[in-house]
Amino acid sequence: MFARIVRYFQEARAELARVTWPTREQIVEGTQAVLLFTVVAMVILGFYDLVFRFLIGLLR
Template sequence: MFGGIARYFREARAELGRVTWPNRSQVLEGTQTVVVFVIVFTLFLFALDYIFSLGIRTVLQ
């Protein structure tokens, strides 16, 4: 049982050594893309919510 766990961690560590990690500029570019997407999507949802709330308020009055 414990031999299997130790083997798992040895293999996981070896696999991490084979990973191609992104450099700093790639990480910053990816982060910037995600932040812009989140802001745009948030504004879209805000506008959609505002439009629906106006419609519901109009119907209920």
């Protein structure tokens, strides 16, 4: 049982050694893309909220 656990961690370490890790620039670019998408989505959803709030206010 202990040998299987040790082998698992050895194989996991070997697999991580083969991973191609992103560069710092790639991480920064990805983060910027996610933040930009989030801000755009917030603006669009906020606009929809204002429109629907106005339309529902007309019904009252």
